[in-house]
């Protein structure tokens with residue numbers, strides 16, 4: 249393995265999942281060597297061959313090059329990493345467990361190995377998302393004899409789909425702990441030039457992570473509730489949130505109304521904070537409401553499709569566009585598409601579905617009679633209605649004239665407010681979005697070309 253100079257020129261990353269791979273990519277691009285420890289043999293062998301188990305722009309090419317140049321080595325042997333490095337990042341998964349709190353068994357396993365194999369002076373960096381108080385308990389477990397390993401909390405704020413960019417241009421780096429020297433070493437390794445660094449205690453660092461994801465969820469659910477009200481009073485949620493977001497106290501991000509939040513992080517972390525609050529004596533009423541609004545959003549969308557089809561879904565063909573929980577990823581964990589499809593099938597609809605890259609991950613989770621198509625026009629062919637569930641750029645660029653020609657009825661329900669209502673209506677569609685005045689088909693012009701994005705304005 250190529251060994252850059254310096255105490256932390258080579259670091260260990262334990263867990264080859266999303267966070268571990270994105271972190272490894274960041275570390276090698278900033279000139280370090282990485283020993284990536286992955287316990288799952290199949291995943292490990294695939295990784296060693298340069299096959300990435302995740303779809304994330306840039307990460308695969310960076311890691312493939314690092315493997316060739318030997319600045320990345322994949323191993324199943326944590327002992328090897330602990331011999332070769334003095335800084336080890338824990339990036340194993342913390343999936344939802346009992347009582348909505350995360351299952352920390354994978355973290356516990358790594359900690360027990362660290363107790364046996366770690367060398368004096370090794371800094372343990374906790375990057376997996378864990379409830380406040382976890383880092384402190386791990387630090388107690390890693391206190392001698394014969395020595396004490398400093399534990400530093402360094403939560404992750406990257407977004408799927410833009411992981412590498414987010415790491416190089418992070419809004420902040422959060423470092424928690426009580427060993428200033430260890431914290432400074434971690435900050436040097438993970439912080440891109442110019443990124444503000446918050447140094448704090450471990451529990452506060454852990455709470456910054458939960459507080460941030462939960463606040464994003466609150467914003468999204470509030471935008472969605474406001475969109476429902478906009479529908480009732482005849483307002484348009486797109487300029488409404490644009491106007492709100494320009495206030496720096498509010499900010500433009502996380503205000504896009506639509507099908508709500510999914511993925512492996514926001515829903516899980518909000519539930520975990522509610523659960524952790526319940527274990528103490530804090531009732532997070534706002535977060536419980538955000539979860540309710542989010543769940544209802546998916547049911548309301550199905551209802552909207554039913555209404556647009558004259559109140560009957562039984563035997564009607566609906567084309568679902570988008571399966572991933574958001575564009576730029578093949579991740580379908582807690583994706584709105586899964587609930588929307590379940591609801592539509594429950595009402596007797598016949599379904600086709602398309603996604604530019606998540607079909608492989610979605611297929612095992614869907615009933616076999618949902619016809620999955622590699623081509624969006626094939627998906628739309630013969631449909632009574634199209635439902636946009638994920639705002640992939642491919643759908644903005646679709647030839648909607650051709651789409652209208654292949655569909656049985658030109659009805660389009662946009663769960664992400666990603667098309668321009670006026671323009672799509674001019675192409676002969678009946679268009680319904682979330683919190684926007686309905687657009688009726690105004691003509692059936694045969695104008696070629698792509699529909700412009702409704703979000704051309706910065707929201």
Ligand code: UGA
Pocket residue numbers: 404405406407408409461464468501502503504505506507508509510511512513514573574
């Ligand atoms: C989220 C956070 O944004 C990251 O900072 C954090 O590091 C990550 O979780 C994590 O904990 O690992 P991510 O789940 O990749 O990142 O996705 P987001 O871009 O935040 O979107 C989450 C969901 O909210 C998506 O389903 C998206 O469609 C939805 N959303 C987002 C909206 O409905 N409206 C918006 O305005 C923004």
